[in-house]
Amino acid sequence: MVYLDHNASSPLRPEVNAAMQPFHAERFGNPSSVHGAGRASRQGIDEARRRLAEQLGVHDSQIIFTSGGTEANNAALFGQAARHGFQGHILISAIEHPSVLQCCERLRRYGMEISRVGVDGSGRVQLDALQAQLRSKTILVAVMHANNETGVLQEVEPLAQICRARGIPLLCDAVQSFGKVDIPFTEWNLSLLALSAHKLGGPKGVGALVVDKALAFEPLLSGGGQERGRRSGTENVPGIVGFGLAAALAGTERVVRVKQWRQWQQQLEQRLQEAVPEIQIAGQGVARLANTSAFLIPGVHGETLVMSLDLEGVAISSGSACGSGRSRPSPVMLEMGYDPELASSMIRISMGWSTTQDEMERLTESLIKGIKRLLHW
Amino acid sequence: MAYNDKVLDHYENPRNVGSLDKDDPNVGTGMVGAPACGDVMKLQIRVDDQGVIADAKFKTFGCGSAIASSSLVTEWLKGKSLDEALSIKNQQIADELALPPVKIHCSVLAEDAIKTAISDYRNKQKGAESV
């Protein structure tokens, strides 16, 4: 089977799986317990926290473990909104992940003002457009780092500077970019950063929110006071241990992997454009993740192409994987200015740690064959 | 919480557990703390003719750090004059046992116990003189 849907989920790395094993069985204690069994679990969490902090250049205490990227985004938005008594304005980019968009819809019902800053044809937020939409009562700005569908990277560092100058915290959803791009949290003046483990070879069910030391924070979940009172609930110890190692491995291997992905990405895009000249690549020409390519293929229905490839044992995606299973043109493509019909033709190829040359060859072949069949060539 | 080796040593091999005759005029008794707070320390000293602490005993109801703090001060007290004993500060006890911040109050209690025991002894001596 050829698996090229890593932006939906990456397989768990075997070494990460191995590191998690002891925490399933013999090191099972509750990390809040004072006895040895509890301390053995606590050590695992401490080590994971240290590893994660090291990747981001932050202090250990700035990492809050969560049940995933969705919770991290919700905790960040809710945490800031609650701190301001659910009053004020939040500015988000129009192409945020549903966990940011939907959470903001709820905050709007609470009486907050929400506005969206659009993206240009390449999928990027324009700095001056964002600056123009800031208000005196803006309490938070949310702009994702890499888009899940296109891999297009936002200019987070200058964005953060603009926000910092106005004293407004910036939430950056780095679920897709973490481990694939360097993110020096402190150096970039970030305030809140959302991360997920299963997009980089870690386990599902664990993520993290990184918080600026000086930023006050209201918790989303109340209870036993774990994570310094910022996220209650018994910690998913094996998951956290796996996350820490996956992050460390991704960091160590990043340079080599990115180089490899970039090469495969170029080959794939080039061969597809040669075979089907009218094909378009979303975000071509701007900074993008090396592992992601989003193609728009006039005359093809993306979902149908994905299904036909699945029959051949090739897993790709026609948009973001989300809970409802509906098939609609990708909102991200629409925001980038593509018409609904072209937007519906979008397919996404996303590589990951397990991707091989052979997989890319088979994908390219199947893809060209599949497109030609659908276009009745 | 993981305890320091010195705390564990005093806890597992407490020095000078026991009681002296509290009615003996040469014995001073200090009982500090309260059961509701989770710590009660009883510290007793016997002072010889030269005004030197010849013996010290303790009994403690409390956590490992409270037991270790009282055990440690009984060792320190023996052979000291009363003024030397009064110069023992809680910080020295906390440092010696490497107590974590949540356990500092144990060292405070031990310092209080020393002061109370010495004051009890001095009161008894004053009472004896005035008779």
Add this chain to the structure above:
Amino acid sequence: MKKPIYMDYQATTPMDPRVLDEMLPWFVEKFGNPASRSHAYGWEAEQAVEKAREQVAALIHADPREIVFTSGATESNNLAIQGVARFYQDKGRHIITPVTEHKAVLDTCRHLESEGFTVTYLPVKADGLIDLELLAATITDETILVSVMAGNNEIGVLQPLEAIGRLCRQKKVLFHCDAAQGAGKMVLDVEAMQIDLMSLSGHKLYGPKGIGALYVRRRPRVRLKPIIHGGGHERGMRSGTLATPLLVGLGKACELAGAEMNAENQRLLGLRQRLLDGICSRLTHVQLNGSLEHRLAGNLNLSFGFVEGESMMMAIKDVAVSSGSACTSASLEPSYVLRALGVSEEQAHTSIRFGLGRFTTEEEIDFTANLVVDAVNRLREMSPLWEMVQEGIDIASIQWAGHH
């Protein structure tokens, strides 16, 4: 016999090897995102998730469609209470919960108070049970939710769920039950008990950490405002990618617990009695905290007079137990649960929770009883309070110097 002996099953349980075996393939080979509808990896994961949903539902006699997966019981409790409060706030803004609930319930209620809700923290009787008449009298037209736990995490006391359910239904008030400790250890039937919402935890019933569930009744339909928004997973009630291996583990854990519950409870009751007899036949001044009759089979909470709990834990360090709730271990305050029973602060400081479970053996029980007896005797020799009692002094009559 392996040491240290684990006797803290209310803090967390080791995973059953049968659960782990079921989970392992889902970590590596079968890694698809259950929300990916367009390829076989996703479908396979989705099927596993649905099977798990059926297994969880079966344990509490619910319909699989009534199960919402969460990251754990803390999230389930937050979702149930906040979700109901926010959805039904136009109907009323009053919530009732006993003072002995888990922090995840109490802190959520406190949080809602800051948003203008009124919360009545219901006192409990000396045995830890709520007073049904008092509950009935506390419900007003403004009341929208009653939240009562199945089994208490510190003292194991079981509340009369069926009677509470009947009362709530009659008064048209929603009933949420935190069954993190009860699920898999007592018969829970959401129909018979008329429970509208129920929180479950994976790691308290030999399943994985980081996973839980919330039962949400469909008929009559209970509605919630979600707290985690996003891709619209879990029928919009809880977004976020589901961790397939954890769900598979939770499902299997529920299946095993349901199948083995009766036999296991009989076995645990025997072990608990053996521990209690082993200790009380050789020590005086030992008090049981909470009802013995209405209690989880795997819980024993004892106060050893004149012996402080933490030093007791050190003295029996070959046995992992807890003194007070695991979640509050960093604080020096005596357990709020014991205080709510009317237990004095002094007695609360001397309490030890023994949590027995699936892997506890008779040999471990005997070893523990002997160790406890020796430790208490040794520590009492060191205790000034014990000395006073031996001398016939009434400790209660003494004026102690100020609290610190």
